[in-house]
Amino acid sequence: MFITEILIRVSCFSSDRFKAFLCFCFIVLLFGCEPDENQVVVIPKAGETIVRNDTVIVWPEEIQYGFRNPMMGFREFFSPGVDIKRKDYPLPFGSMVKEYMQWVKLEEYANDDVDKIKAYSNHRWKEIEKQNVKVIPRVLLEWPEEDGVQDPSIPDDIRGTHWPKDLQTGDYFSADFKNRLIKFVEKLALAWDNDPRVAYVEMGIIGQWAEHHTPSISDYWPTNSGEPHVPNKTWIPGIEKVLGDVFSASFKNKKILVRYAYDFKDYEFGLIWDSWAMPEEQARGYSEIMKLPNRWKKQPVGGELTWNWGTFGDKYQSVEELLADPGERFRMVNLIRELHCNHLGGITWANFSDANFFENANEVQKAMGYRFVIDEFKYPLILKSNEDFKVRFSVTNTGSSPFYYDWPVEISLHDVKTKEKIWGGSIKNLKISEWMPGESWDVTSQSYLTKPNKNIVDASFRLPSTVPSGNYIICVSVLDPSGNIPSLRFAINNYHNGGRHPMGYVGVNIRSMENYAVDKNSFDGLLWDKSLHYKL
Known part of the structure; x- marks a missing residue:
């Protein structure tokens, strides 16, 4: 029997x-x-905790809404001195801001050193780390007057031209410009490649709005007017290799994004579809990105919801109206899934107090970027001083893109009453950038045909004798290396403000708990936690 x-x-x-x-x-x-x-x-039943063979098994419940997480989701833009950040900033979904950085502010003359770039960056990005926000800088030479005339009373106004004082305005075509460009990008890398405030870097620099057109990087795509390209007038011969080589050689840490997928095909750069889902940009954006089907696995794909021109401009007056259209929102989300989109701009002036817009924006936010769900978490009932213990958990990325950097994952013990951290250890040799989403999006089933893997994490720690005997909460968190502070969150209900995910109770040298499940009433919502930050 x-x-x-x-x-x-x-x-x-x-x-x-x-x-x-x-x-x-x-x-x-x-x-x-x-x-x-x-x-x-x-x-398993989601939200339940059981004990079997001296092991606690937790099956967290996935949350059903989108939320802020580092370097993914909605991206913002503020024109310095013109747009005023609202008192409730940061917004519920935004974790990144695009920063147009005028070349002349970063470097006026060729002999200016990297300290000038750092000083102006510090000025523009002051205290952004306190809001847990990262920047995506794009160096700018010209902002067309059709978008407004430069205001002399605004020192940081990005409108107008911003050429360094020892170069002739508009001289994209000379050898002097190319040589100067190489040295300038090398300085940028010295300033930004290890700056924890920088998420990604948009290559920019060339053309109107630094968008790699007027003039163009190459003659691959026709001019905006439809006329044939003219070398050294409508496009810059040789500049693609100059930029590709110097950015690849100089930036070893930050991901570089380029405006058009058909440029820089010989380089591993991230991609930008500026007018996301815009019918007029389908061939230039969507079709060209589809020719690089695996680029998203190592490099971010981003863009912008531009509702103020073309087909969208004829139909909508705001991003609220655009996202309120169920057909367009459905198409937008499917393109996010298909192209593995990491982030989109265009929501800076949106009204998040509008419940309908909030719901629509949530649907888009939830689809973008990575979304890590802990399926199961196991740990011993009792931890013993000066002895090894093991933790095992599985994570599924139900989002659309990876997280592109390898941040540390920490297991920690916390005081049951105060939630104060008593001990913590980071998991060795863990690459969370390899937690991939599914592939081959199917519109009919609204799922990836190739399902995402369950990523099994096995970790071993030795508990030091300095941890007093007693009961604790065992937590998991992903730390921003800048300060080693919890930042990236899992999409589960088990959450305490400050970036920690409480998985259950555990005893150190004793077994006295009857219920190892953390009270669900103690959980906080991920959406409104503004305590997250990092340190410089």
Whole structure:
């Protein structure tokens, strides 16, 4: 006679799945397939915690809304001195700001050193780390007057031209410009490549709005007017290699993004579809990105919701109106999934107090970037001083893109009453940039045909004797290396403000807990936590 314990968690399955499970059990019994007498068949229920064989098993419940997370989702833009950041900033979804950085402010003369770039960056990005926001800088030479005339009373006004004082305005075509460009980008890298405030760097520099047109990087795509390209007038021969080489050689840490997917094909840069989902940009944006089907795995794909020109400009007066259109929103989300979009701009002036807009924006935010869900978390009932213990958990990326940097994941013990951290250790040799989403988006099923992997994490730690005996909360968190402070969050209900995910109670040298599940009433919502930050 053998003993088989079957724990059936009925409530999280459909009736059909439950029937299939009963059929499986019947077949096992009918054909006498005897399991080991200690075998336990467990069907998990989201939000539940159980104890088996001196191991606590937690199945966190996934949250159903989008939220702020570092270097993904909606991206903002503020014209310095013109746009005033609202008192409720940062916004519920935004974790990045695009910063147009005028060349002349960063470098007036060729002999200016890197300290000038650092000083102006510090001025523009002052205290942004306190809001847990990162920047995407783009160096700018000209902002066309059609978007407004430069105001002399605004020192940081980005409108107008911004050429360094020892170069002739508009001289994109000379050898002097190319040589100067190389040295300037090398200085930029010295200033920004290790700056924790920088998420990604948009190459920019060339053309109107630094968008790599007027003049163009190459003659691959026709001019905006449709006329044939003219070398050294409408496009800059040789500049693609100059920029590609110097950015690749100089920036070893930050991801570089370029405006058009058809330029720089010989380089591993991220991609920008500036007018996301715009019908007029379908061939130039969508079709060209699709020719680089695996680029997103190592490099971000971003863009902007531009509702104020073309087809969208004829129909909508704001981003609220654009996202309120269910057809366009559906198409937008599917393109995010298909192209593995990491971030989109265009929401800086949106009204997040409008409940309808908030719901629509949430749908888009939830689709963008990475979305890490802890499926299961296991740890020992008791941890013993000066002895090793193991933690095992699985993570699924249900989002659209990876997280592109390898930040440390920490397991920590916290005081049950105060939630103060008592001990913590980072998991060694873990690459969270390899937690990939699914592939081959299917519009009909609204899912990836190639499902995302469950990433199994096994970690071992030795508990120091300095941790007093008693009961603790065991937490998991992802740290921003700049200060080693919790920052990136998992999409689960188990959350305490400050970036920690409480998984359960654990004893150190004692076993006195009857219920190892953390009270759900103690959980905080991820959406409104503004305590997150990093340190310089």
